[in-house]
Amino acid sequence: MKKSLIEEKIFKMLMYAAIALVIYFVASVVLSVFKRGLPLLSWEMVSQLPGGGFYIGGGGGFLNAIVGSLYIVGGATILGLGISIPVVFFLNVYLKPNSRLGSVARLAYDVLFGIPSIVYGAFGFTLMIYFEMRTSLIGGILVVTLLIIPIFIRSMDEVAKATPTDLMEAAYSLGATRWETIAVIVRQIAPAIATATLLSIGRAIGDAAGVMFTAGFSDRIPTSLTQQTATLPLSVYFQLQSPSLEVQNRAYAAAVVLTFIVLALSIGGRIIMNRFSRNKIQ
Amino acid sequence: MNRRLLKDRTAGYMMFFLTISSLLLVVTMGIGLYLKASPILEEHSLWDLLSASEWKPMKNQFGFFPFLMGTLWVSGLALIIAIPISLLMAIYLTEYAHSLVRRFVYPFLDILAGLPSVIYGVWGMLLIVPWVANVAAPWVDRNTTGYTTLACGIVLGVMVIPLLVSLFIEIFSNVSHELREATFALGATRWQTTKHVVLRKTAPGIIAAIVLAASRVMGETIAAIMVCGNLAIAPGSLLDACYPIPALIANNYGEMLSMPLYESALMFAAFILFFVVLVFNLFSRLVLKKIKTE
Amino acid sequence: MNLFHREKASAKDNAFVVNNKFPHPDDMRLSTHALCVSIGGNPILKHVNVDIPCNKITCIIGPSGCGKTTLLRTFNRLVDTIEGVKMTGVVMLGNQNIVAAGASELTEIRRHIGLVPQRPCPLPMSIYDNIAYGCRIHGISGRRKLDAIVEYYLRAVGLWDEVKDRLNAPANKLSGGQQQRLCLARSLAIEPSYLLADESTSALDPISSRMVEELFVKLKKDYSIVMVTHTLRQAKRIADHVIFMYLGEVIEEGDAEQVFNRPKHELTQRYLAGSFS
Numbered sequence: 001m002k003k004s005l006i007e008e009k010i011f012k013m014l015m016y017a018a019i020a021l022v023i024y025f026v027a028s029v030v031l032s033v034f035k036r037g038l039p040l041l042s043w044e045m046v047s048q049l050p051g052g053g054f055y056i057g058g059g060g061g062f063l064n065a066i067v068g069s070l071y072i073v074g075g076a077t078i079l080g081l082g083i084s085i086p087v088v089f090f091l092n093v094y095l096k097p098n099s100r101l102g103s104v105a106r107l108a109y110d111v112l113f114g115i116p117s118i119v120y121g122a123f124g125f126t127l128m129i130y131f132e133m134r135t136s137l138i139g140g141i142l143v144v145t146l147l148i149i150p151i152f153i154r155s156m157d158e159v160a161k162a163t164p165t166d167l168m169e170a171a172y173s174l175g176a177t178r179w180e181t182i183a184v185i186v187r188q189i190a191p192a193i194a195t196a197t198l199l200s201i202g203r204a205i206g207d208a209a210g211v212m213f214t215a216g217f218s219d220r221i222p223t224s225l226t227q228q229t230a231t232l233p234l235s236v237y238f239q240l241q242s243p244s245l246e247v248q249n250r251a252y253a254a255a256v257v258l259t260f261i262v263l264a265l266s267i268g269g270r271i272i273m274n275r276f277s278r279n280k281i282q
Numbered sequence: 283m284n285r286r287l288l289k290d291r292t293a294g295y296m297m298f299f300l301t302i303s304s305l306l307l308v309v310t311m312g313i314g315l316y317l318k319a320s321p322i323l324e325e326h327s328l329w330d331l332l333s334a335s336e337w338k339p340m341k342n343q344f345g346f347f348p349f350l351m352g353t354l355w356v357s358g359l360a361l362i363i364a365i366p367i368s369l370l371m372a373i374y375l376t377e378y379a380h381s382l383v384r385r386f387v388y389p390f391l392d393i394l395a396g397l398p399s400v401i402y403g404v405w406g407m408l409l410i411v412p413w414v415a416n417v418a419a420p421w422v423d424r425n426t427t428g429y430t431t432l433a434c435g436i437v438l439g440v441m442v443i444p445l446l447v448s449l450f451i452e453i454f455s456n457v458s459h460e461l462r463e464a465t466f467a468l469g470a471t472r473w474q475t476t477k478h479v480v481l482r483k484t485a486p487g488i489i490a491a492i493v494l495a496a497s498r499v500m501g502e503t504i505a506a507i508m509v510c511g512n513l514a515i516a517p518g519s520l521l522d523a524c525y526p527i528p529a530l531i532a533n534n535y536g537e538m539l540s541m542p543l544y545e546s547a548l549m550f551a552a553f554i555l556f557f558v559v560l561v562f563n564l565f566s567r568l569v570l571k572k573i574k575t576e
Numbered sequence: 577m578n579l580f581h582r583e584k585a586s587a588k589d590n591a592f593v594v595n596n597k598f599p600h601p602d603d604m605r606l607s608t609h610a611l612c613v614s615i616g617g618n619p620i621l622k623h624v625n626v627d628i629p630c631n632k633i634t635c636i637i638g639p640s641g642c643g644k645t646t647l648l649r650t651f652n653r654l655v656d657t658i659e660g661v662k663m664t665g666v667v668m669l670g671n672q673n674i675v676a677a678g679a680s681e682l683t684e685i686r687r688h689i690g691l692v693p694q695r696p697c698p699l700p701m702s703i704y705d706n707i708a709y710g711c712r713i714h715g716i717s718g719r720r721k722l723d724a725i726v727e728y729y730l731r732a733v734g735l736w737d738e739v740k741d742r743l744n745a746p747a748n749k750l751s752g753g754q755q756q757r758l759c760l761a762r763s764l765a766i767e768p769s770y771l772l773a774d775e776s777t778s779a780l781d782p783i784s785s786r787m788v789e790e791l792f793v794k795l796k797k798d799y800s801i802v803m804v805t806h807t808l809r810q811a812k813r814i815a816d817h818v819i820f821m822y823l824g825e826v827i828e829e830g831d832a833e834q835v836f837n838r839p840k841h842e843l844t845q846r847y848l849a850g851s852f853s
Contacts, residue, residue, distance in 0.1 A: 004470075004471050004473075004474055005471065007471075007473060007474075008471045008472065008473040008474075011370075011473045012374075012378070012473070014370050015370045015371065015373060015374035015378065016374075017370075018366070018367045018368075018370035018371045018374070019370075019371055019374060019387060021367055022367065022371060022387075022390060022391070022394070022443060022447075023387075023390055025394065025440050025443070026390045026393050026394050028405070028409060029394075029397060029401065029402065029405045029440075030393070030397075032405055032408045032409050033401060033404055033405060033408070036404075036408055083300055083304065086293075086296070086297045086300055087297065087300050087301050087304060089297065090294070090297035090298060090300070090301050091301065094294050094297065094298070101301070104305070105301055105304075105305055107564070107567055107568070107571075108304075108305045108307075108308050109304075110563065110567045111308060111560060111563045111564060111567065112304075112307065112308060114494065114497055114498065114559055114562075114563040115311070115501070115556065115559055115560070115563075116498075116500070116501020116502065116503065116528065116555065116559060117501070117503065118501060118503040118528045118531055118532060118552070118555070119311070119315075119501065119552050119555055119556045119559070121532075122315065122531055122535075122548070122549060122552035123311045123314055123315060123552070123556075125535070126314055126315070126318050126549065127314065146307065149304060153304075177286055177287060177289070177290040178290055178294070179286075179289055179290040179293040179294070180286070180290070199396075202396045202398075205398065206396075206397070206398020206399060206400065206401070207398070208398070208399065208400050208503070208504040209399075209503035209504055209528065209532055212532060212535065213535055233398055233399075233400035233504065234400075236400050236401075236403075236404065237400055237403070237504060237507075237508070240403075240404070240407070240508070251404075252404065255400070255401055255404045258398060258400070258401060259397065259401050262393075262396050262397055262398060262401075263393065265396065266389070266392050266393055266396050270389075
């Protein structure tokens, strides 16, 4: 056989191996977490707050972490959407396509996207000390918002950029001002808003390094924005550090809950996407 | 001026303000971290901080060398693992695969990209650490707990695969079909075409993607902390424990408040991380953007 | 129901009149004087002087690249969206100069001058909202008023019976011809005086295209229509007034009957004879 064909064969085998390896990694991560944690997961764990002596093997569950994570994710997602939709709209409707500000801004959001959450956390922490704030729910929400804004903006901007010019002209020719075309743009990028939201929720709920500094940790469900709050990833991390097997088991159970939420987001995302695309003009 | 136009203008100014302030975030972050780090820079010279290997905050010794080396080892190893896998996978998906295969594989990448870093940490503790302790280390006649640079590198390497694959795919699909067909017409095999045309043409993009992935690996915190061993000594081999910079920051955030210089030292660590990531990101984004517009 | 004549709201009667909800100044004649438009330094229109008659169909004809579309898009200032555009001269709508109009007059001018696009371009909304959108931004609200408007204008373009059961369906689910009629209804709903049509039938199948054409003929009782068309046959079928352009200049303008049968200019003769296109 010719040398080139042998080479082709070898590399093709390597590619198959690479794909098999990646699929193995996915299965291995998900299954190992489920296999270890699922038998330990009980209703008590997801429905109760930590009881007395929780971290040395006492009873109770990690409802505090589940609710805390939902609060942070919910707050950050709403804030994030409220900031990024106007920014995307501004970049695409108010600015000219080759505007200087636009390209600098887009570069900055790309860079912000790459900055690790521990840096956001450390930065948020210094700000909070400066403003004499204590670690709290609101601190966590703000830092996670900063963390997800670049995701929102980047993925929505990608779609908004591709808005057909015909569409904008149709709106303008009806006498719409730039601001009034927001009704058109928002509907046009609705699928992107949906995917971006899911992506951000996924990143927000999994973030540990950012909230570690800013939201703190607490065994209770916060009743105000200024109280500390627990989060699922930190709950997993802290409980795994315990020498007690019982506490570690709870960490694995919490990991199952977290994985389940993320998987549901990823699968649900594909279904929801289709619904949001119904009005979109190609 | 009528009301509608007033609304248009006001909204414009407000959105301009929002855009500018989110832009300023980058600048504020850099300045804020630098100001916080400046006390320690006044006390010790930059070179001392980076080259000293004693980390004893209570004795006013802040040597960042072990942490820098930890980050370097771990990132290097993670990239060595991730690059070939991602490259081969991206080549297969863009050059060879049927669209059905693509539709089958993409969800796996999505899941891999979406899993939180703490879950990777748990996976590392459940599978990789025992594997290192029971299989890899005995193989070279070493005895470890498994919480090593090797374990950390593997975990971070797997984590960065989806990012690399998606970047590679984007870069490869920028190569025009005519170019590929021209080589096919000369009788080249698919792999030869890939090797001579696609990879050569996209080399700058591939490097930019790798730099971007490196910055991502360097910042990874929770997954690293859970498997790296957290020992403040520069690793001498893959089977030694290590202590990357993000782990240093995350592990000590509570204690540092009592000592101003300690806090400053950690913020200096955050600033290093910020600075390196910023430079890496700027470089690779500019390269990628240039490729896209070509 | 008389669909095409504006009902006059009598002084006593405060009831909402579906097709006369906006003010309509009497003198709304559209004309240009020494209009020059250049894009990035290239002159596209050179000293264009035209006078668009009211309640007639005016067809702008000429070979491609002669500036027909630019002229049309100057009338509602959509040329603004093009980078590096410069305009001099005068475009009068009634007693207002469109070229000099500021942003605040512009929205009102565009309400008076509707556009039916080249390719059907529904907004990414439901069928209902497509029509209601224009009215909403011009300050009309209230479900009942909007319901009446939507029904009236969907009837006007003959779409009502086809879509009345699915008004909340996305507009992009309609066929091309239906979409184009929806776009027409959308423009009509804000009661323009002029309708600009930029080859509005070129992307449609022959039957839909004929349907839209017939609508234009009906509409000229109430609207003045300016059409850009590539097909001479279409111009001959429906035009009352013809403007022939060549390389950014108006070569001949006049009554359709005269331009088509007794063209004065040699270029027009050659174009009509098909010696270039």
